[in-house]
Amino acid sequence: MIDSERVIAIIPARGGSKNIPQKNIRPLLGKPLIAWTIDLARHIDAIDRIIVSTDCGDIANIAEAHGAEIHERSSHLASDTALVIETVLELSQWLDRAGESARYALLLEPTSPLRQERDVLRCLRRLHEQNLDSVATFKPAELNPHRAWHIDDDVPRSYIEGSVPWLPRQQLPVAYQLSGDVYAFRRDRLTPSTPGMLFGHAGAVMVSGKHSLDIDNECDFCLAELMARELQHDQVTP
Numbered sequence: 652m653i654d655s656e657r658v659i660a661i662i663p664a665r666g667g668s669k670n671i672p673q674k675n676i677r678p679l680l681g682k683p684l685i686a687w688t689i690d691l692a693r694h695i696d697a698i699d700r701i702i703v704s705t706d707c708g709d710i711a712n713i714a715e716a717h718g719a720e721i722h723e724r725s726s727h728l729a730s731d732t733a734l735v736i737e738t739v740l741e742l743s744q745w746l747d748r749a750g751e752s753a754r755y756a757l758l759l760e761p762t763s764p765l766r767q768e769r770d771v772l773r774c775l776r777r778l779h780e781q782n783l784d785s786v787a788t789f790k791p792a793e794l795n796p797h798r799a800w801h802i803d804d805d806v807p808r809s810y811i812e813g814s815v816p817w818l819p820r821q822q823l824p825v826a827y828q829l830s831g832d833v834y835a836f837r838r839d840r841l842t843p844s845t846p847g848m849l850f851g852h853a854g855a856v857m858v859s860g861k862h863s864l865d866i867d868n869e870c871d872f873c874l875a876e877l878m879a880r881e882l883q884h885d886q887v888t889p
Contacts, residue, residue, distance in 0.1 A: 652699060653779050657753035659700045659746070659838075660692040662719065663738045664761050665729040666707025670868045675705075675761050676713050677872070680879050684866070685710065687764035689717045692757075695768055697775060699753065704742050735760070736847050743838050755779065758834035758848055765862040765878055766832040773856045774835040784851025785836040790860030792826035827855070830863040 652658060664685050668674040676683045682690075685703065692701045703714040704722040706729035711721045722745060728738050739758060746753070755778060757771065766788075774786045797818070799810035809816060833856070834848040841850075862882065866875055 653697050653755065653775055656755055656779065657699045657751075658697050658755045658757065658775065659702060659751070659753045660695075660698045660757045660759055661739060661742055662688055662692070662701065662703045662714070662759050662761055663724075663735055664703055664705045664707070664710050664714070665724065665733075666705065666710060667729060667731070669731070671866070671872060673709070674866065674872075675707075675710055679764060679872070679875055680883075683713050683717075684764055685714055685761040686717045688759050688761045688766075689714060689719045691766065691768060691771070692759060693718050695771060697772065698757070700751075702742065704738050734847070736845060739848070740841060740843065740845065743841055746838070754837060754839055756836055756838050758836070760831060760865075762866040763831045763864060764866070764875060765864060765882060767858075767862055770856065770858050771833050771835075774833045777854050777856060778835040778837070781854060782852075783837075783854045784840045785834065785849050786854040786856060787834045787849045788830040788832040788858045788863070789827040789855045790830040790858050790863050792828045795820070795823045795826045797823050797826075827857075830858050830860060831865045832858060832863050 664675040671677060675685045679687060689701060692698050701719045702722050703719045704724045705711050706724045706726060715721060722742050724738060725741060728741060770788055778786045797811055797814040798816045800807045801810055864875055864878060866872055
């Protein structure tokens with residue numbers, strides 16, 4: 652809880668993954684990928700319930716073994732084209748029917764296993780203290796949009812009209828991107844027309860990006876192992 656307000660952590664984890672088979676339960680340094688997110692959520696006192704939304708029995712079994720509840724996701728929300736907001740809306744409606752009173756929720760995707768507890772709490776506090784509808788973590792953009800291009804019929808043109816992509820980095824406007832680590836939001840302000848996880852009166856929490864990684868392919872998984880080892884080393888080194 653935060654000031655007597657209940658908090659639910661939602662972890663979406665579908666079974667299908669084309670780039671990495673069984674990605675969400677593949678071991679990362681010996682622990683299933685989804686367990687990294689569940690274990691972090693269990694260590695955060697402000698979180699009252701941890702619910703994994705999945706269509707896969709193997710994911711459900713592992714999630715339950717690590718202390719999460721299970722929501723059985725509808726099959727049409729387990730496709731490559733389904734949006735995460737659709738899963739969040741379905742789960743939130745399921746919670747309402749069950750009488751859950753929690754106003755606040757966190758979306759913690761299992762493909763970002765190295766998020767930090769402090770960043771989760773920063774998002775939650777900002778949501779609560781500033782009466783926002785949603786909050787998300789952001790990091791410096793990997794590619795400044797002023798250096799992006801359109802290619803139409805093999806003809807390049809600047810993605811942003813009038814931009815000068817040749818400027819030194821220091822002279823370009825500062826740009827950010829969603830880090831994918833944390834989304835915090837008000838459940839009671841979700842509607843069927845909510846377009847995505849950052850909606851309404853929104854806020855940003857800046858992170859360095861050092862621990863931000865969205866695992867999508869084998870290279871990402873190898874990088875996650877390196878980052879996790881470095882993180883563990885930093886935690887045990889005095």
